[in-house]
Amino acid sequence: MFNKNIKLVIAFLIFAFAIYQFTEGYIGNGIMYILLSLIFVFLYFKNEFILLAFLKLRKQDFEGAKKWLSKIKNPSSALVKKQEGYYNYLHGIMVAQTNMNEAEKYFKKALNLGLSMDHDLAMAKLNLAGIAFSKRRPQEAQKLLNEAKKLDKRDMLADQIKMMKQQMKKASIPNQHYGNRNMRRR
Numbered sequence: 001m002f003n004k005n006i007k008l009v010i011a012f013l014i015f016a017f018a019i020y021q022f023t024e025g026y027i028g029n030g031i032m033y034i035l036l037s038l039i040f041v042f043l044y045f046k047n048e049f050i051l052l053a054f055l056k057l058r059k060q061d062f063e064g065a066k067k068w069l070s071k072i073k074n075p076s077s078a079l080v081k082k083q084e085g086y087y088n089y090l091h092g093i094m095v096a097q098t099n100m101n102e103a104e105k106y107f108k109k110a111l112n113l114g115l116s117m118d119h120d121l122a123m124a125k126l127n128l129a130g131i132a133f134s135k136r137r138p139q140e141a142q143k144l145l146n147e148a149k150k151l152d153k154r155d156m157l158a159d160q161i162k163m164m165k166q167q168m169k170k171a172s173i174p175n176q177h178y179g180n181r182n183m184r185r186r
Helices: 004-024 027-045 048-058 062-070 081-095 100-113 118-134 138-151 158-172
Strands: none
Touching: 004 027, 048 062, 048 081, 062 081, 081 100, 081 118, 100 118, 118 138, 118 158, 138 158
């Protein structure tokens, strides 16, 4: 894996070589080198290991996704700010299965760094709402749930949001026990 700045330097050098190929009359080679330099520019903004981790998550292969993310040794130097947000977002999704406290840290850091898609923001806020609700912070959970609903413009998370609201209503209703019909006074 290359540092993010090294990717730009490689792209610039390949682009310069493409210009040289154009001046020598090798138009086809120049076009090919320009396309090759565009790959490095694309990989500057979209990290290859994060893309591979997303592919593994689509197949519900958490171990494979964790393997690809572990190849990023220093996320702050290897990734741009948005990609570092997605790095933390993916870690939050994987850790949410086992450790909610750590997942909450990852999701909050991902939101602070920024995620580029509204759907991903909504998913992170929905997960944070679930964590806040399980930690008995219903006001924070309700606020995050409303924000997630606003961000979910395509209603991709509508069922999950509806289910979470129903669970919150059930938990807010006090348990009133007036006795059981089968119980007899002694």
